[in-house]
Amino acid sequence: MYPDLETLIDLQRLDQEIAELSSRIDTFPNQIQSIEKQLNDFIHAHEERKQHLNANQRERRDMEGEIQVIRQKISKHKDQLYLVKTNEQYRAMLKEIEGEEANIRGIEDRVLEKMIESEELQKLVTEAAGRLDSEKARVAREKAELEAAANTSKEERDHSVQERQELAAKLSEDILTHYERVRKGRGGLALAEVREGKCMGCNVLLRPQLYYDVRAGEGLYECENCARILYSRERLSTSAETEAETGGPQAVAPN
Ligand SMILES: [Zn+2]
Structure with a gap:
């Protein structure tokens, strides 16, 4: 075969290799970004749940405090029952106490809901805390593998580019x-x-x-x-x- 033609065939093969390697190399930053995002999402979700759990505990404490205040009111109103002068006042006071007790039951229901929520959150937080280190290690390992693969592809490409230059020098x-x-x-x-x-x-x-x-x-x-x-x-x-x-x-x- 005509020598230039053989050189051109090799040149085209190298150009195709270089193009394939370049498009492969271009995919690595995205792949690395995507696994880093997985870890960030994991940490973010974990932090959010911890904050949610803290808020839950704070809300429960506030509600317990509210219940205490209402209980004190009820106790005061019960004392006042003996001091009222008329039946009307007596009934009004009883009604007030009933309302306050109903109020307490409502708050207690919400406290219960918060407690259930808190148990679920606590479970998730504990689980995530246990997995956090292994997730970090997994992402670091996969990132290192991708970086190594990217470097290998870059070296291969450098090699092909070098070979291409040598071939091209043979052509007019x-x-x-x-x-x-x-x-x-x-x-x-x-x-x-x-x-x-x-x-x-x-x-x-x-x-x-x-x-x-x-x-x-x-x-x-x-x-x-x-x-x-x-x-x-x-x-x-x-x-x-x-x-x-x-x-x-x-x-x-x-x-
Ligand atoms: Zn043609």
């Missing part, structure tokens, strides 16, 4: 410029294989002469439709090769 300025121009215009692929008379880059049939020339592999030819540089793995079959492929006379066992 004209050929390289043509290669780069077609590559940019054709989705990253400046070369196309020819199979069964067709350019695999654009699927268009080649003129018979061009097809012949590409298979002969004696120069650089481009597709007249998509301008990609053409190469072929198919060989021109000579009469000798045809004989060998079909099992020439010498291959036949004597009778």
